[in-house]
Amino acid sequence: MTTSNELRLLPWTGPDGKPCFLSTDGGGGYLSRLADNIESVQLGMASGLLDQALELLADAGTGPDDLRCLVKDLTGALRDTLRVATSCGHRLDSRFTDHPFR
Known part of the structure; x- marks a missing residue:
């Protein structure tokens, strides 16, 4: 949840x-829900790709082209995962920074 003066990545x-940002004072709007759903899909895809990577790396017959493709896919998944973590981190920071006992 963002405060009224904060942007969501x-x-x-x-x-x-x-980067795209959303200015909102609550998490219930259409774009906030869409972003939540896309983040969930991105994290699920990264998890599946990790499983795939472990299988490919365990196979001694995996060739350089397969590894190159894997690295490309892992790079994209890592980029997406870092964007999700950054966005969630900013939202968590704002919740705790605004806390009355802090």
Whole structure:
């Protein structure tokens, strides 16, 4: 949940590759729910890709092209996961920074 003066980092980028932000004072709107769902999908895909990577690395017959493809996919998943973590971290920080006992 963001405060009224804070922007939420969204789990996608704009057409030019720059980050997208959402200004909202609550998490119940359509775009907030859409972002939550996309973040969930991204994390699920990263988890599945990790399982796939472990299988490929355990197979001695995995060739360089397969490893190159794996690294490309892992890089994208890591980028998405870091964006989700950054977004969630900012939202958590704002909740705890605004806490009356802090």
